[in-house]
Amino acid sequence: MVVLAGYETVKEALVNQADAFADRPSIPIIEDAQQGHGIVFSNGEVWKVMRRFAISTLRDYGMGKKTIEDRIVEECRFLLQEFESFDEICAAFIQSHTFLRRLKELDENDQRSFIDAFLIRQQEEKTKNQSNEFFHNENLKVVVSELFGAGTETTSTTLRWGLLLMMKYPEIQRKVQEEMTKVIGSAQPRIEHRAKLPYTDAVVHEIQRFANIAPASVPHATNVDVTLGGYFIPKVIVLSCTVIAQLNLLLFCYQHGGISEPVNDVLLCPTDFSYWEGEKSQ
Template sequence: MSTVNENVRSFGSIMIRLYNMFPRLISLLPGSHQKVFHNFEHMKAFIREVFTKQKKVLDVNDQRNLIDAFLAKQQEGKPDSTLYFHNDNLNVLVNNLFAAGMETTSTTLRWGLLLMIKYPEIQKKVQNEIDRVIESTEPQSEHRRQMPYTDAVIHEIQRFADIVPLNVPHATAKDVTFRGYNLPKGTTVIPLLTSALRDKAYFEKPDEFYPEHFLDSEGKFKKNEHLYHSH
């Protein structure tokens, strides 16, 4: 997790942004991008060591976790076993659980705590709604429909925090034309999520923490498809 956090902090550096624009040139220079490369290799080696150890004691009839389940699929001998369930995919899958799962979740929670401290009046409204709906019972998924303000605050945290402003690199699945540019299949595309999450055409106060972005005139939760599309 420390390695993943270090990489995420580095993604906002000037050298990383320059590398995304001029990878061949910048890859030859020193800078934070070199540390990111080193960390990626460190993570791959760590994960490979873990699943190598688990493979030695694997019991397909007693699968303990995701890695065991993946390794069991490898041994089925089906066409999919070699096409999808190979070691490279296992390494990327586990890596993604650390980076795209654990790190982003913990960072979003930290932003939520920070914003509740910064805006105590919003925190009080959330707390009152929680006390009124949940009280001393265990939280249930059906409570969400009864807590529109809390739901709106959670969505606004995700919008305002903008924790992955450049998202992650994608690739075109086919030849496409976008705004006059011809992008052949396999072109790397780095979407700028900030431009969507701070768009005045879709959010009334894009530079402010404003839960009302996700509430209608009656105080009911209102989906904003622009947030979902950006994700």
């Protein structure tokens, strides 16, 4: 196993030599669970096809566009109504096999979700008499699970830490509330408000830094012989050489974290948020 620590080392490996470190290692527990399907832990053509399909489909549904913001605001309104109508909120676990039930009521002209788009592509591949190597049910279950997990874990963790830290630092909470009240008022928050909320934006950045939400990268593996920092890392052939980047060290890095002084496990005081505010204006 190779562990990458330090800003320059991580950047050299995962940015400057990204293609060489693009593969995923063979991890028995992951292999047993996913059988090489999905996006996050797949390699080769499976990774390329599933990644390309996921990105293009999510963009078709509005990812990165204003249309998706309108849908999110609408969903938030319905969610708030549900919160107000129940004393207790119960979380429901989504079983992957229930996704496949949508096949019975699938309408090519009325695609409602990523799952519909995948199932329609699956039918198209079968119609072409192709082997359907990629668009099968097992890939669907893994990809949807990965997208669901990636879309909820970091957000929920940020919210939990945000609630904790706002309770611990009420003076910061008060300033955030004052800025949001002044800029947003009683309206729904939107992307356009972000540029007008420099302090709140800085607090969110600092919460994520302090909370150490992603302490390590997804495991990588080399697909060619690589020399990194004077050390030789061989191309993976049979046994995988796992490469993991310690991202938590970057969050507490004096030189490249933009922190005015060496950081320990104490949330920065409000005046130190000036770094994040300045970064947004550069």
